[in-house]
Amino acid sequence: MxxxxxxxxxxxxxxxxxxxxxxxxxxxxxxxxxxxxxxxxxxxxxxxxxxxxxxxxxxxxxxxxxxxAGNEDPFELNIKKRAKGTRGEPTIIPSMYHYRLVGCICEEDAVSINWMYLYKGEPRRCNCGYWFKLVDLEVPDYGQ
Ligand SMILES: [Zn+2]
Known part of the structure; x- marks a missing residue:
């Protein structure tokens, strides 16, 4: 039954x-x-x-x-190569939130990571001279 x-x-x-x-x-x-x-x-x-x-x-x-769907890094957690890193062309960091903790490996053979908080609308310069900028992460709808 x-x-x-x-x-x-x-x-x-x-x-x-x-x-x-x-x-x-x-x-x-x-x-x-x-x-x-x-x-x-x-x-x-x-x-x-x-x-x-x-x-x-x-x-x-x-x-x-x-x-x-083929997106192996949906949360943008993989290591990114720095872009040109100037104030006009900063390294773009996508985020779902209004801030994000970012680590910069300042030199190729560095043994430590320089951590800093990035906030939206406030590009930030690392101690090594490279600029970073936080942008909105575009989240596609996978039908979840
Ligand atoms: Zn750095």
């Missing part, structure tokens, strides 16, 4: 969710053509349990969807 109720509930859920998923796939966004945003979240006859993406929520789901 319980399995019959579960099957019926799954069939009803599938019928109600199907139009939503077909709408997402038909979107013109290029991200939707690469990523299945409802993968693991829709009941399926072929799958007994959701996979990792199906269990993930919040920032973990955002990160998994971003990686599926």
């Amino acid at each position: 319980a399995s019959l109720l579960t099957k019926t509930a799954a069939q009803v859920a599938r019928r109600t969710l199907l139009p939503l998923s077909s709408r997402l796939y038909s979107s013109e966004s290029p991200v939707y053509s690469r990523v299945d945003p409802v993968k693991g979240k829709v009941a399926d006859d072929k799958v007994d349990m959701p996979d990792t993406l199906g269990h993930a929520v919040g920032t973990e789901r955002f990160e998994l969807l971003a990686k599926a």
Whole structure:
């Protein structure tokens, strides 16, 4: 009896969710053509349990969807090479917040990192002379 109720509930859920998923796939966004945003979240006859993406929520789901779309660094945490570093052409640091902690390896063979806080709208110069500027991180919608 319980399995019959579960099957019926799954069939009803599938019928109600199907139009939503077909709408997402038909979107013109290029991200939707690469990523299945409802993968693991829709009941399926072929799958007994959701996979990792199906269990993930919040920032973990955002990160998994971003990686599926080809963005290996969705939070901009990888090391960046300094740009020209002048006041007119500073090294651009993207951030989701109004400030960010940034470390500058001032010389190639330096054994320490010079840490400093960068604030939006306030380009800052490291002690070595390189300029850094904080800008808004553009967060694409992966359908999370
Ligand atoms: Zn420096």
